[in-house]
Amino acid sequence: xxxxxxxxxxxxxxxxxxxxxxxxxxxxxxxxxxxxxxxxxxxxxxxxxxxxxxxxxxxxxxxxxxxxxxxxxxxxxxxxxxxxxxxxxxxxxxxxxxxxxxxxxxxx
Amino acid sequence: xxxxxxxxxxxxxxxxxxxxxxxxxxxxxxxxxxxxxxxxxxxxxxxxxxxxxxxxxxxxxxxxxxxxxxxxxxxxxxxxxxxxxxxxxxxxxxxxxxxxxxxxxxxxxxxxxxxxxxxxxxxxxxxxxxxxxxxxxxxxxxxxxxxxxxxxxxxxxxxxxxxxxxxxxxxxxxxxxxxxxxxxxxxxxxxxxxxxxxxxxxxxxxxxxxxxxxxxxxxxxxxxxxxxxxxxxxxxxxxxxxxxxxxxxxxxxxxxxxxxxxxxxxxxxxxxxxxxxxxxxxxxxxxxxxxxxxxxxxxxxxxxxxxx
Numbered sequence: 333x334x335x336x337x338x339x340x341x342x343x344x345x346x347x348x349x350x351x352x353x354x355x356x357x358x359x360x361x362x363x364x365x366x367x368x369x370x371x372x373x374x375x376x377x378x379x380x381x382x383x384x385x386x387x388x389x390x391x392x393x394x395x396x397x398x399x400x401x402x403x404x405x406x407x408x409x410x411x412x413x414x415x416x417x418x419x420x421x422x423x424x425x426x427x428x429x430x431x432x433x434x435x436x437x438x439x440x
Numbered sequence: 441x442x443x444x445x446x447x448x449x450x451x452x453x454x455x456x457x458x459x460x461x462x463x464x465x466x467x468x469x470x471x472x473x474x475x476x477x478x479x480x481x482x483x484x485x486x487x488x489x490x491x492x493x494x495x496x497x498x499x500x501x502x503x504x505x506x507x508x509x510x511x512x513x514x515x516x517x518x519x520x521x522x523x524x525x526x527x528x529x530x531x532x533x534x535x536x537x538x539x540x541x542x543x544x545x546x547x548x549x550x551x552x553x554x555x556x557x558x559x560x561x562x563x564x565x566x567x568x569x570x571x572x573x574x575x576x577x578x579x580x581x582x583x584x585x586x587x588x589x590x591x592x593x594x595x596x597x598x599x600x601x602x603x604x605x606x607x608x609x610x611x612x613x614x615x616x617x618x619x620x621x622x623x624x625x626x627x628x629x630x631x632x633x634x635x636x637x638x639x640x641x642x643x644x645x646x647x648x649x650x651x652x653x654x655x656x657x658x659x660x661x662x663x664x665x666x667x668x669x670x671x672x673x674x675x676x677x678x679x680x681x682x683x684x685x686x687x688x689x690x691x692x693x694x695x696x697x698x699x700x701x702x703x704x705x706x707x708x709x710x711x712x713x714x715x716x717x718x719x720x721x722x723x724x725x726x727x728x729x730x731x732x733x734x735x736x737x738x739x740x741x742x743x744x745x746x747x748x
Contacts, residue, residue, distance in 0.1 A: 365577045366484035366502035374478060374521065394580070404650045406672065407568040407578045424568030426477045426484075428523050430539060 336379045340389045342396040350417045354387045355439035358412040360405050362394040367426045368409040374429045375411075378436060386436055415439050442533045442544070446470050447743045449536050449545045451524050452682070454481025456715025456728040456735075457551035458508040458517075463736035464549075465515035469743065472543070473512075473519045474536065480505040481553045482679075482716070483725060485574035487602050492725045501576075504725070524552075529689045529708045532746075546746050547710045547739040550686065550698060551732060554679035554716040554723070559590070561645045563673070570652025570672045575599040579606045582672045588613055588655040590643055591676035597621035597629045599676060604634040611668050613638040613657055638668075646673055681717045693719045704735035710742050 340348045340358070349356045359375050361368035379388035393400045393408060403412060403419065413421040413435055421435050450460050453475030464471040473479075483489070486501035495504075513519070527548065528535035536543040556573040558564065563571050572578040579602060587607045589600040592614035598621070603610045612629070617639045619626045629635055638657060644665070645656045655668045681696045691699045691707035697719040704712045714731035716723045 362577075362580070364580070365574075366480065366486075366500070366505070367574065367577060369502050370478035370480050370484050370505070400581070404569055406570050406581045406651055407572055407574075409577075410568055422568065428477050429521055430523065 336383055337376065337388045337390055340391050342398040345391070345396075345399050348387075349389060349412075349414055352387055352414070354385065355413070355415040355420075355436075356387045356389060357436065357439075358414065359388070359390045360393050360400060360408050360410040360412065361390060362392060362408055364394070365408050371409055371426055374432065377429065378432060381433075382436060386439060413439055442531075444533055444544045444546055446472050446543060446545045448472075448547045448549065448739050449474060449534075449543055450549045450551060451536070451685075452476075452481065452551035452553050452715070452717070453479035453509075453519060454551065454553045454715060454728065455483055455504075455508060455725045456553070456717075456732040457481075457549070458505075458512045459729040459732035460549045460551055460714055460736040460739075461512045461517040461519075462508075462515060463733055464739065465512060465517040467736070467740045469740060471517065473517055474522050474524055474538070474543075475519055476521075476523045476552075478521065479509050479519060482555075485576060487576040487599070489725065524685045526685050526687055527689070527711075529687075529711060532710070534710060546743050547712065549704075549732070549735045549739055550683075550706070550711065550713040550717055551715045551728075551735075552682040552685075552717045554681050556675060557678045557680050559643055559675055559677070561643060563643075563646050563675070566646055566648065566652050566673070569650065570648065571646065572672060572674050573676070575602045575674060578672070578674075579603050582607045584608050585671040586611070586669060587672035587674060588643070588657075588668055588670045589674045589676065590614075591678075592616060592619045592621065593676065593678070594621045594625060596676035597625045599674065600635055601625070601628055601632060603674065604632055607634065607672075610635045611638050611655075611670065612636070613641050613643055613655075615642050615660060616640065638666075641666075643673070679716065679723070683717060702734075703738040704731055705738055710739075710746070712739050712742075 483501040715728035
C-alpha cells in the first residue's frame with residue numbers, strides 16, 4: 333500500500349470515512365480491475381499533494397461486500413468524495429488528474 | 441530554423457503509443473508521450489488477450505500494459521499525464537496545446553485510440569450504476585444476477601463469455617441474426633448454456649430506481665417489444681475515434697478515423713497516426729503495434745530530413 337493512503341474495510345468505513353474530521357476520498361478498487369491499477373499512481377500523487385488536508389483511503393470491494401451496495405457502487409474504479417459524513421460527489425471510470433484535482437479543491 | 445521543445449510528440453499511451461515511444465526512444469529522438477490519464481488504453485479493460493503473438497497462455501490487458509510501459513521506459517521514454525486540448529498544424533513547427541502550456545515539435549504521432557460507442561438512448565445516467573463497458577472491472581458485481589450484453593463482434597462475444605463466470609444469465613442482444621465474432625468465439629458462446637441470444641434486436645432504453653432494473657429491447661424484424669429484467673447492461677457495439685482535439689486540418693473518414701498512407705503519414709506532413717484512431721480494416725493490438733513501428737520509422741526520417 334502506498335504511503336499516506338489508508339486501507340478501509342466494511343468494519344472501519346463508518347469511523348474512518350463517514351465520521352472523519354477531514355474530507356475523505358475513497359478509491360473503490362479490486363485486484364482484477366485494470367483501470368483501477370492504472371489510476372492508482374494518480375490517486376497516490378494527489379494523496380501526497382493534499383497530505384494533512386484530505387484523507388485518502390482505498391477500499392477493496394473484493395474483500396468487503398457490504399459497503400459498495402450501500403453506496404450503489406456497481407462499477408470500479410469509483411471514487412467517492414465525502415465531507416462531514418455526506419457524499420459530495422461520485423466519479424466512475426478512468427478520470428484525468430486535473431478533473432480529480434478540481435473535485436478535491438471543492439472539498440477543502 | 442524555429443526552435444522546438446521536442447522532435448516528436450506521441451499522443452496516447454495504448455499499445456500503439458507505447459510502441460511508437462519504444463522505437464522513437466531507441467532512435468534517440470527527443471520524444472515525449474502525452475497520455476490523458478494513464479497508459480494502457482482499451483487494453484486495460486481486456487481480461488484475456490489470446491491473439492497477441494508470443495503469449496500462448498494468453499495475457500491480461502493490465503499485465504501486457506505493464507510490460508509495454510516497462511519496455512518503453514527502459515529506453516528512456518518520458519510519459520506525461522495531460523490531456524491534449526487541440527493541435528495547431530499550420531506551420532512547419534507543430535503545436536500541441538495542453539491545458540497549461542503549448543509544446544512545439546517537428547513531428548506528431550497520433551495514437552489516441554478509440555472509445556466504446558454508446559447506445560444513444562439516454563443510458564449514460566446509469567454509468568457506474570449497472571451500465572458498463574468493462575466486464576473485468578464490473579462483472580463480479582453481478583454474481584448470480586442477470587445481465588444484458590449488447591453487440592455481436594469479438595469484444596461482445598468474448599466478454600459475454602467472461603460474464604458467465606459471475607452472472608446467472610447473460611442475454612446477448614444483437615441486431616442481426618448471426619454473430620460477427622471470430623468463429624472460435626462464436627463456437628464457445630453458442631455452446632454456453634448461460635448465454636441466451638436475443639437476435640435481430642436493439643436496446644431502446646434502460647430503466648431502474650437506484651441502478652439498472654430493466655432493459656427494453658425491440659425486435660427490428662417483427663417490431664416486437666420486450667423487457668428484460670437485469671441488474672447490468674454491458675455495451676460492446678463498436679468504437680468511435682478519440683479525435684476531438686484533432687480539428688479540421690487532418691483528412692478523416694466519415695466516422696472521424698484519421699486517414700493515412702502505408703507509411704502512416706496523414707494529410708499533413710510530419711503528422712502520423714497509428715492504431716485504432718486510424719482508418720484501418722482491423723483494430724487489434726497486433727495491428728496497432730505494427731502501425732506504430734512504421735509511424736515511428738516514418739517520423740524519424742521526416743525529422744532527419746527536416747534537420748538536414
